[in-house]
Amino acid sequence: MGSGPSADATQTKGTDKHRRNHRRSMAAHGDHRRSMAAHGDHRRRTRSDVRDATEEESREMFEEYMNDDRSAEIIHKGVPFEAIIKRFRQPPILNPMDAIKEENTIFTFKPLKYAPYKPDTEHDVESYNDRWDKYHVRMPCSNDYISNDRKPIWPKICEHLSFLKAKCDSREVKFKHLKTVIEDCNERSFDLECLQRLIDPIYSKNEYRNFMYVTLPKMCDLLLNIKSVCTQPLPLLRINENRSVSMQQQQAAALLACAFFCLFPNRSGRTLRTEYEDYQNPNFEALYQRGPPSKIEKLKCILHYFNRVTDHMPTGVITFQRVVLPKSEYPQWPELKTDLCDLHLTTGDKIEDIPSVLQVDFANKYIGGGVLGSGCVQEEIRFTICPEMLVSLLICEVMECNECILLIGCERYSSYKGYAHSFQFAGNYTDKAPRDSWDRLWCHVVAMDAIYFQNPSTQYHMKSIERELLKAYTSFRPLGHDADSKFGIATGNWGCGAFNGDRQLKAIIQLIAASEARRPLVYAAFGDRKLVTSFSALYEHLKKERATVSDLYYYLMGYCRDQPEQSLFDYILMPPASRFQKK
Known part of the structure; x- marks a missing residue:
């Protein structure tokens, strides 16, 4: 490759600041400190790692979100989106459900056709198959969920739920009744x-009457x-296990109703x-x-x-899948002569609005991040x-550096405006995505967590870069072998x-990872x-x-190396x- 022209002044905001910080602090941070930053996944984790943005960070992100460029003309660069x-x-x-034989592909409902070679996927909807172990979600309706006097708690x-439903049906319900039931169910x-x-x-x-008189009793x-909706506890998607679980949207609604009343045992506080x-x-x-x-x-x-699902319960399917990249398949980056993938760049679209692609969730390693806290x-x-994505918080263990989580078929229900502290609910959203042969909405999301750089200079160490490359490749690698899976x-x-x-x-x-995965990249x-503008100019030069x-x-x-x-x-x-080739 020959030398190219110098880039124009279109540098990304923050790059110069990060480089200055890098030069000032590299000498003060030894290899041990940088290695810890790059491999934070391997230290002992606590839920304090699920951090919300500080007020200052939220304000800065909002200012960037609302900067003057956003009212300017939308630009598109690179390969046309339609061509991709x-x-x-x-x-x-997809292969038919009843043709799936892998034991780590789990269905919580009867497949579309009976599969005699996999009878455990056919469940009797009239009975509940109870399990109470470390491999499954511990359900509040389990007979093994007992009080101090050794009696089941579910009755x-x-x-309490029947009391609340009666109050709702008689239109006598007040918020104090809801509060009392939540507290009585949890005895705190x-x-x-x-x-x-x-x-x-x-x-x-x-709105009050609709929720308290109509929706809330249906949730009860x-x-x-x-027990007739969720006929078995969900399996946990644990570290270092390639496994997927597919469930009906109605089952997800029942699980989220449990979360609304804070019923899942052994998950919080004392x-x-x-x-x-x-x-x-x-x-x-x-x-x-x-x-x-x-x-x-x-x-x-x-x-x-x-309100939506209790008025008209959706009948589709959603899938959560943990993907683990084995060490034998780690890319050897210095040796790869793969051409760069097609690239489309846009200023006009949010990731969730781009159809028919794998949409990247900028995840916390604890999936969902601060969604149930102040994070926004x-x-x-x-x-x-x-909200069906919230089920992943119930079943997904923290992600390691060679893992990602796929969320497939989760429906969108709400519109919104703003970002961070300016976020606002903006009314109903009708998801018009087509459905695949498993009755899942054609919406594939991958949760991939980046390193949090408390000191931004540590991201310019190759151990940090190699970790991020591994995470991105794990997330971008197609799971199928046919061309359509790419x-x-x-992102x-x-x-x-x-x-x-x-x-x-x-x-x-991300360009490196997508190229090695042989998949086109839409950069939103x-x-x-x-x-x-600057990424497009660079990409054109690299392709040339x-x-x-x-x-x-x-x-x-x-x-x-050169800093x-x-x-x-x-x-x-x-x-x-x-200049950078090995001698």
């Missing part, structure tokens, strides 16, 4: 300030009949068991507690979901407008914002005209010079690729 989409069948062809919970007090503020002073009379009914230390708390109690206005807006979305950025917003990927400024990532560095990392830098995956890897090595003043994009454009 038309290359693949929409949705991809008492049913009494709760801070429900945000929930109370929404239902009492904020909801209009019609759903729980009172949960009842937290060691076996769940590396899982999120799926109960909604933290969302109910006093907090910023965005918590109430998230509750509006979730209660709107319950990309991942939390996505889970709020698509449909496009929609953006992954690991930036509150996680302090350099946008240009993350863009190159919403409103960020500078990044789209026939750059490969290994070329980009050596550029990153050189950038970390130059200029941005990464400028650095790549200046010298020839051969």
Whole structure:
């Protein structure tokens, strides 16, 4: 490759700041400190790692979200989006459910056709197959969920729910009755300030009546009949296990109704068991507690979901899948001569609005991040407008560096506006995505967690870069072997914002990973005209010079080694690729 022209002044905001921080602090941070930052997945984890953006970070992200460029003309660069989409069948062809033989592909309902070679997938909907062990969700309706006097707790919970339903049916229900039932079911007090503020002073009379008189009693009914809806506890998707679980949307609704009443045992507070230390708390109690206005807006979305599904229960299927990349398949980046993938860049679309692609969730390693707390950025917003995704908090253990989680078929129910502290529920959303042959909405989301760089300079160490490359490749690698499984990927400024990532560095990392996965990349830098323009110019230069995956890897090595003043994009454009080849 030859040398190219220097990039123009279209550098990503924050790049120069990160480079200055890098040069000042590299000497002060030894290899041990940098290694810990790069491999934070392997230290002992606690739920304190699920961090919400600070008020200052939220304000900064909102200012970036609302900067002047966002009102400017939308620009598109690179390969046309239509050319990427038309290359693949929409949705991809799937094997029939009853033809699936893998023991790690689990259905919580009877497949569309009876499979005699896999009889355990046919469940009697009239009976509940109870399990109470560390491999499955511990359900509140289990006979093994007992009180101190050794009696099952579920009958008492049913009494409380029946009382609440009667109050709703007679239209005598007040918020105090809901609060009492939540507390009586759990035998402890709760801070429900945000929930109370929404239902009492904020909801209009019609909204109050609809939720308290119509939706809430149907939620009680759903729980009172949960053993006939969820006929077995969900298996947990544990670390280092390639496994998927597919369920009906009605089953997801019943599980989320449990979370609404905070019924899942051993997941929080004084009842937290060691076996769940590396899982999120799926109960909604933290969302109910006093907090910023965005918590109430998230509750509006979730209660709107319950209004929708209790009025007309969806009948489709959703899938959660944990993907583990074995070490034998780790890419050897310096040796890969793979050509760069097709790239489309846009300032006009949000990731969730780009159809027929794998949509990237900028995840916390504890999936969902702060969605049930005060967090309200990309991942939390996505889970709020698509509440079926919250089921993943119930079953997914923390992600390791070679793991990702797929969420397939989760329906979107809410529109929204704003971001971070300005987030607001904006009414109903009708999801018009087509369905695949498993009756899942054609919506594939991958949760991939980036490193949180408390000190931004540590991201320019190759151990950090190699970790992010591994995570991105694990998430982008197609699971099928046919051409249609290599449909496009929609991503953006992954690991930036509150996680302090350099946008240009993350863009190159994702380009490398998508190229090695042989999948086209749709880069949605919403409103960020500078990044789209500079990334497009760089990509055109790289394609002209026939750059490969290994070329980009050596550029990153050189950038970390040389610690130059200029941005990464400028650095790549200046010298020839051969400068970084091994002697």
